[in-house]
Each structure stands twice: as C-alpha cells, then as structure tokens.
Amino acid sequence: MLRALLTLWMMFACVVIARAETVVFTDVNVVPMDRERVVSRTTVIVTDGVIASIGIKAKLPAETPVIDGKGAWLFPGLADMHNHVTSRDDLTLLLANGVTTMLNMGEATNSFAGRTRIAVNGGEVPGPFIYTAFVVDSDPQYGHFVVRTPDEARAIVRLAKANGYSFMKVYTNLSAGAFAGLAEEAGAQGIGVVGHNVKAVGLARQLAAGQSMVAHVEEFFYGFFPEPPADDQQAAPDAARIAEAIALVKAHGAFVTSDLFNYRTIAAQFGKPEVVKAYLAAPEARYLSPADRLAWAGSSYQKKAVDLSRRVAFEARFVKAMADAGVPLITGGDAPTIPGQVPGFALHGEIDAMLGAGVTPWQVLSAATRTPGEFIAKTVPGAAKFGVIAPGYGADLLLVADNPLMKPATLRAPLGVMAGGRWHDAATLKAMLADVAAKRAAP
Structure with missing residues (x-):
C-alpha cells in the first residue's frame, strides 16, 4: 500500500511540473542534433511545451520549475x-x-x-x-x-x-x-x-x-x-x-x-x-x-x-x-x-x-x-517540429549522464524524459516500469 501511495505521489509531482507553463533546464550540455556539435553548460527554457530559448537567462517568476542538469547532457527525444x-x-x-x-x-x-x-x-x-x-x-x-x-x-x-x-x-x-x-x-x-x-x-x-x-x-x-x-x-x-x-x-x-x-x-x-x-x-x-x-x-x-x-x-x-x-x-x-x-x-x-x-x-x-x-x-502537413533542440521545436527531451555522441548507451538510462513539455524524472520512470511489470507479472 505504501509503495502504491509513493508511486501515485511521484506521478502527481511529475504532473505538477509537467503542466507548468515554463520549465527551465540549467547547467546542461546540449546536443542539439542540428549538426554534430555540443553547446556546453547552458540554459534551456521551455514554454508551453515548446523550446523557447537556448543560452538566454531570462528573468522568470520565483516559482518557475527549474531542473538543475548539474552538467548532464540534454538530447532530443x-x-x-x-x-x-x-x-x-x-x-x-x-x-x-x-x-x-x-x-x-x-x-x-x-x-x-x-x-x-x-x-x-x-x-x-x-x-x-x-x-x-x-x-x-x-x-x-x-x-x-x-x-x-x-x-x-x-x-x-x-x-x-x-x-x-x-x-x-x-x-x-x-x-x-x-x-x-x-x-x-x-x-x-x-x-x-x-x-x-x-x-x-x-x-x-x-x-x-x-x-x-x-x-x-x-x-x-x-x-x-x-x-x-x-x-x-x-x-x-x-x-x-x-x-x-x-x-x-x-x-x-x-x-x-x-x-x-x-x-x-x-x-x-x-x-x-x-x-x-x-x-x-x-x-x-x-x-x-x-x-x-x-x-x-x-x-x-x-x-x-x-x-x-x-x-x-x-x-x-x-x-x-x-x-x-x-x-x-x-x-x-x-x-x-x-x-x-x-x-x-x-x-x-x-x-x-x-x-x-x-x-x-x-x-x-x-x-x-x-x-x-x-x-x-x-x-504530415502542419505537424509540430521535433527531433532537434532549437527554438520553436517541441520540448521532447532526454537528460542523460554522458554525451550520446561519444557513449550512445547512455540513452538506455535517462535521468529524465520530457515529452511534450511534461517532465518525468528518473524515479518516476522507474516507478512507471515497476507498475507495468507488476500488472503484467505471470501468475
């Protein structure tokens, strides 16, 4: 029962962050995939599920959710x-x-x-x-x-x-x-x-x-x-x-x-x-x-x-x-x-x-x-842009421990996933997997 309540709490916390109008990633190394390059130790601002800026430290309300990358790597979903x-x-x-x-x-x-x-x-x-x-x-x-x-x-x-x-x-x-x-x-x-x-x-x-x-x-x-x-x-x-x-x-x-x-x-x-x-x-x-x-x-x-x-x-x-x-x-x-x-x-x-x-x-x-x-x-006419980290593209993002261009296996263990501007941290992802395994366990 306690585990189920903890899982629900984690998912609720994720939804609160996910539905915020603006989310800020700080201290991330961005692998934008527009060309083979890295933008080091920068800031990425997401607004309404879309990447608003890279490298611009805007003045935002104090309650704006901030995801501290601590030098991790931000990569397209x-x-x-x-x-x-x-x-x-x-x-x-x-x-x-x-x-x-x-x-x-x-x-x-x-x-x-x-x-x-x-x-x-x-x-x-x-x-x-x-x-x-x-x-x-x-x-x-x-x-x-x-x-x-x-x-x-x-x-x-x-x-x-x-x-x-x-x-x-x-x-x-x-x-x-x-x-x-x-x-x-x-x-x-x-x-x-x-x-x-x-x-x-x-x-x-x-x-x-x-x-x-x-x-x-x-x-x-x-x-x-x-x-x-x-x-x-x-x-x-x-x-x-x-x-x-x-x-x-x-x-x-x-x-x-x-x-x-x-x-x-x-x-x-x-x-x-x-x-x-x-x-x-x-x-x-x-x-x-x-x-x-x-x-x-x-x-x-x-x-x-x-x-x-x-x-x-x-x-x-x-x-x-x-x-x-x-x-x-x-x-x-x-x-x-x-x-x-x-x-x-x-x-x-x-x-x-x-x-x-x-x-x-x-x-x-x-x-x-x-x-x-x-x-x-x-x-697909009118489809939203994705696949690159750039202003105007959808906020579909992975936070990973290493540079995927040097160590692609890092993508197997995301520190967090943002899909459509909704953030799911590693603990939430782990709880999601555990929930699926529990529901599908062989009798």
Whole structure:
C-alpha cells in the first residue's frame, strides 16, 4: 500500500511540473542534433511545451520549475517509427526508454487510434506523441483490411484521413490498380504512403508514385534486388547492386526504416524454439503483456528452419552504405509483434545493431531523432517540429549522464524524459516500469 501511495505521489509531482507553463533546464550540455556539435553548460527554457530559448537567462517568476542538469547532457527525444503498440502500458515502456514520438504501422485498435492517440497527444495521458498508419492489402492472408479496386482504395484513404490517420501503409499483396488509386488519392488528400514492397508494383514504381517511406530495409530483397537462384533461396543479393538501390531512393527523396535488430532477431529464431524461450526469459520480457507472451511462444518462426545469416550480413552492409551515401534512415522495428522485441527496449537494440554495422554514432542518432522529424515535416502537413533542440521545436527531451555522441548507451538510462513539455524524472520512470511489470507479472 505504501509503495502504491509513493508511486501515485511521484506521478502527481511529475504532473505538477509537467503542466507548468515554463520549465527551465540549467547547467546542461546540449546536443542539439542540428549538426554534430555540443553547446556546453547552458540554459534551456521551455514554454508551453515548446523550446523557447537556448543560452538566454531570462528573468522568470520565483516559482518557475527549474531542473538543475548539474552538467548532464540534454538530447532530443527518440523516435520509434515502426511499431505495433496499442496499449497504454506499452506507451509507458516507450516513454521510460526515452521514446517521445512513435508511428504505429498498422492494426491499431479503434480505441488506440482514436481515444488513446487523442488523449496522449493532448497531454492527458503520459506517452510519446502518436502517429498512425492504416494498413491495406488485397488478400486477406495476413488479416489486413482488404481493398481490391482503385475506387475502394480511394475511399479508404478518405476514411483513414477522416479518422485521424497520418499514413496509408501498403502491404505485400495489394493489387496494382488499388495501389495506383491509393497513391493518387493520398497525394490529393495530403496523407503519406508508407509500407512494404507491393509484389504487383515493385519499389521502383512505388517510389515514383509517391511512396515516401520503405518500412523495412529487407523489402529491397523482395522488391528491388533480383530473385535469388532457385537452388539457394536465401542467398544474399549481389553487393554491386547496392549503389543502384541507393540511387533509386535518393532520386525520389524517400526515407528507409532501418530494421537491422528486427531482421536479426527474426533470423536467430527460425527453427530454434530455444531462442524464443531465451527471449521470453530476458529481463525486459517481464514487461510483456500476457497476450504477447503467448503470441511469442506460439510464433511460427521457430517451426521452420531457415538460414538467413548471409542476408543478415548483407543488410548490415547495405544500411552502412545507405548511411554513408546520405540516404535518410529512420529507426524502427516491429515491437511487440516479433518475438524478441519489447517496446522501447527494441529501439535501443536497433541503435546498437546500427552501431555494430559500422554506422557512426552521429548517423545512428540522427536516424533516431533529427531524420524522423524531417520525415514527419515532409509528409504530415502542419505537424509540430521535433527531433532537434532549437527554438520553436517541441520540448521532447532526454537528460542523460554522458554525451550520446561519444557513449550512445547512455540513452538506455535517462535521468529524465520530457515529452511534450511534461517532465518525468528518473524515479518516476522507474516507478512507471515497476507498475507495468507488476500488472503484467505471470501468475
């Protein structure tokens, strides 16, 4: 009882600070992510959820909340641009891991896409700012909403926009006609097109038609690189074609979601039930919902042996080449639908995987902050600016112990998270995680 009261008190204290009109960070080293630099030992003023100034010590009322950074590092909040989070507890996991912006990439429940999204984005419920994508296919095989004709596709774009969706996600078996109708209507309605390779169309024609984001790097295996030989279906593509793939993406100004951690996690469990058991025994698995635990345990990946090791290695090489060529990469995965990916923790897995592929810390952290902000600015009319610490940008901020450009792992243990101008200190974040673990504890 005492613990519950303490948790409630901490959360109440957080809300009081969070709803203040002005909050001041003092003595912080700012990593603004507008370019590779640090602004040392300075002051940042947040007003009404927006960064008002950096380095200006304004005279403020005595009761203004002050967060003394004591030389810690202030960094933009992280963005998870591909997940399937649909619960408030999973939103808590994201927030406690420093994620302040998310994109649900399909199959959000009506209540999440409507009530929860509105409540979180309006500041009534703690969590990252939510964008949603409505997923369509022309085959019911994967359980997605089915449209088969151009007229049906145009109609669903209008309905999705009316219901607050920012994106249309195209799936693998969408018909060519439906894709054409969807892309045309999405352009007219100002709603972005994202998603998979559509087998009947192919990535080259999809990007030419206005698709702004490829949802997984692995989609290039199916929609750009030539089919592997019949006697070796899991062969890696020819590395000589990487430059051609990069040129295609850059020609259309498209964004690509790096999913190295996701693909590696899937590859590791094919035909190996013991790997899934290890995923379920990992410390972060205590935060999984019972339904996700059951789904992981029954995953079909472990029932068929497939060796994807060469493709895993190729994808890492491909991502590094894209980063070095200036392709706008954004971070994401598939949590919690893929065994091994827990919301929030999976994003840090992706950061580690990109670093392991030789992508520089600046490039990786740009993919988790600045570039998602550019993606949303380009594809969602009127969206608030985020991903950079600068006046006029949303106050989505992490306070961490070390310089993330030198030690990215510091992002795993934030000293505090500000989401939409609402401050949550480390004790509050810890209490939030404990609450989720307690509610989801296995009987």
